[in-house]
Amino acid sequence: MTHTVPLLSYAIWVPIVAALLVLAAGGDRNAPVQRWLALAGSITGFVVTIPLYLNFRLDVAGMQFVELAPWIQQFNIHYHLGVDGISLLFLMLNSFITILVVISGWSVIENRVGQYLASFLVLSGLLNGVFSALDAVLFYVFFEATLIPMFIIIGVWGGPNRVYAALKFFLYTLAGSLLMLIALLYLYGKSGGSFAILDWHQLPLPLEAQKWLFFGFLLAFAVKVPMWPVHTWLPDAHTEAPTGGSVVLAAILLKLGAYGLIRFSLPILPDASRDLAWFMIALSLVAVVYIGLVALVQNDMKKLIAYSSISHMGFVTLGFFVFNALGLEGALVQMISHGFVSAAMFLCVGVMYDRMHTRMISDYGGVVNTMPKFAALMMLFAMANSGLPATSGFVGEFMVILGAMKANFWIAFAAATTLIFGAAYTLWLYKRVIFGAVANEHVAGLKDLNGREFLVLGLLAAAVLWMGVYPLPFTEVMHASVNELLRHVALPKI
Amino acid sequence: MLPATLSPAAIALLDHLPALPEVLLLAGTCALMIVDLFVKSERRDATFALAYAILAGCALATLFALTLAGFDKYYLFNKLFVADLMSHLLKLAAYIAVALALAYSRRYLYDRGLLKGEFISLLLFALLGMMIMMSANSFLTLYMGLELLSLCLYSLVALNRDSAVSTEAAMKYFVLGALASGMLLYGMSMIYGASGTLNIGEVSRQVGNLSANASERTILVFGLVFMIAGVAFKLGAAPFHMWVPDVYQGAPTAITLVIGSAPKLAAFAMAIRLLVNGLLDMAVDWQQMLVVLSIASMAIGNITAIAQTNIKRMLAYSTIAHMGFMLLGLLSGVVDGNWLNKDDAYSAAMFYTVVYVLMSLGAFGMLVHLSGRGYECERLEDLKGLNRRSPWHAFIMLILMFSLAGVPPTAGFYAKLSVIYAAVAAGQIWLAVVAVLLSLVGAFYYLRVVKLMYFDEPAGDAQAIPDDRMPRMLLSANGLALLALGIMPQPLMSLCFAAIKGL
Known part of the structure; x- marks a missing residue:
């Protein structure tokens, strides 16, 4: 299926461009302009996801709206996007929630308004990227990059204990995902030099290796979900984050972990998944x-x-x-x-x-x-x-x-x-x-x-x-x- | 290739073309020393203009040699000197680093009355030393380049001769540096004793046969150990890192900027020339040593950096850690006598070095930029509330810090990705795990800088940020380049790959 309009790229880049415009609008003196710009950006970001739903073919199990372009040939990494029935709704949910976040911070946030709104818009674009990436490195880049705006959101506009919460949030998540990086690199080697997630779905792997990889991925995703017993960062982060931060954290960021489990762990490591289901x-x-x-x-x-x-x-x-x-x-x-x-x-x-x-x-x-x-x-x-x-x-x-x-x-x-x-x-x-x-x-x-x-x-x-x-x-x-x-x-x- | 009408003299001249940048630089710097005698202005406009012109000329000459030679290798001066793609690229990177260092440090030195002609000429001679190291094809050439570089750096550290701290740092640097040079020289002499040649290519041919013989092998390994010690000292890898924090902290920040950037390129070139070009057949031996150096550097660098309150010292420990990461690439080239991973691994290390130099230039450049007249920006608290004082500076520093921490989408991430992949591909998964865990430790202190800039309010006595348009633009370009390289790392990666392939 070929689509002439790169809708997924729009879903990723429209909010990010909007964020740049908001930042370019200047300091707090121009706060009203920045708010309207951010609202327009977030609404546009949601509108571009609507055709995804309307043109989505219910009978197709595989990826739709696929975009594929070489990115880093050295490592055979591609700018590879696509959605299936699993990821489509998260893209829309995320773009929808972003509008609400922009509106809910309208009069509450008075300090560094532009930076606040821009952080959320960037975050929204990056999250859309996570949900639509089909290349493991692209996924990882988006996955990790979401930490930066969230770190800033909690740390700058958060409650009294915000520094502790922001650092804990960042380091906890980074710890998990760094081990996932090794799992990704191992799979890259095993698959003969491919970072395509869909190729990995077909890659035969011995049970032993599957189990190691399973725990590599699990650490990254369990921290994000968060699963007991690696959940302790979440109450801190939620309590200290500003309202908008808590909303995005609960509504979208937590979904990344679960999404990772069904995009990576289950299909790439089915035997280990069944073995470790208990x-x-x-x-x-x-x-x-x-x-x-x-x-x-x-x-x-x-x-x-x-x-x-x-x-x-x-x-x-x-x-x-x-x-x-x-x-x-x-x-x-x-x-x-x-x-x-x-x-x-x-x-x-x-x-x-x-x-x-x-x-x-x-x-x-x-x-x-x-x-x-x-x-x-x-x-x-x-x-x-x-x-x-x-x-x-x-x-x-x-x-x-x-x-x-x-x-x-x-x-x-x-x-x-x-x-x-x-x-x-x-x-x-x-x-x-x-x-x-x-x-x-x-x-x-x-x-x-x-x-x-x-x-x-x-x-x-x-x-x-x-x-x-x-x-x-x-x-x-x-x-x-x-x-x-x-x-x-x-x-x-x- | 060449038209038949050229006279023999012209052909001889053309034959030496690859060394044109060095010749230009030497002649230019000598001229600059004389010109500077007649420069009356305190701001040294003429000297600076001349220095930039020399650097531009060298860059043009290197590009010219590069386009003529392409991917071919040329040996000059009876094979003492080699011009290959790697040396050309590293030289270009070094010109950029030195030009940026000149631009960043100008006002800083001027404010402190340190803007003397010596600074510029010593810096350019140091650059000449680096270039000779990059193109060395003989132990002797390499050593000469290294000494030229080191002597210039020793005196640069002591540039502020009235400062006890700087003088002490220079003394420490000199004594330890001389010791390391001695070790390197001793190692070279051992290898010379075994192989009977100083030429690196010749050594490489001999070593394969020699290391089969047990007694010769002992001598070679003995020499190798000393050589590794010398290289590790120049890189600043633990346990030969003792000088790094003291020198970085003691030297005026502008000089720290110089020491922390371009010389790393030369040290990398030295490692490649000695270990890869010369002693690849002994990779099994030196890779084991590098494993120890790498882990020790990452651990000591990252863990000790947490305890620092002085940013210069913190960045010094961060340098140590980064050199440990770079070594991950160097130690993953040969697996079980199999050279398949070689190009990937060494180009990963080269990519890491180049990216690191950019980050280091940016980070120290920012400190230099934030230091005003009579005020040093060197304690962590000095960065408090930078986002309040200047959102743009804070943003650039944010990029630099996340790049140093290796968080995407910055260039630092791909640097880490490629060296860690090299380790995984070499089957050293445990080493990769250690590396990522230590980089997690490292993330903490970079995040602390971001925290200070964004989460804290400015201190009451915060100084105004000097209004300095040119360095600010260059700093912005420097920071944004790391972001751009993070989004499009392909060109630099493939250049590094081609350079290593052409060795």
């Missing part, structure tokens, strides 16, 4: 159950949601390693849904934080009395976070549990406890913050959502409901690619 399932269940309990006892709203993210991502990795279509598709749906829901939850906390400048649950209470519109919207997101039917949170979790059931009853049983823990920590958070008597005069003086905040949360609410009631537009693009992936993983390639 290990991955065990780690996932620990994340689901134990981290769910940890979330229950948090005093800080952002920390609570961060732990809830880890717990939900445990569901995703669980879905991957039960090896059936229901589990895998459920995991992908869960990833998209979590993108909406966690973004919304962090935005809700952001809305309150902007007014009260505290994230402690104990400082709130009775917010519904002063912010009814906000309370209603947050109710929906809390429900979605705990997996209530008719919200997007339900679809993915239900599919993964059904998939797990096919593999083993007790796995499904353990995973299903999340429906209890998830509901417990989310609804208890909601109850303590929103309901009850007005806690103090600060809460009494709260103002309800302004137009911009309502727009952002309203868009997310619509997405959550749409996905919960009618998930077909999301799942139908996945079918062909997921089935092909499962067929491929089932074949031994020792």
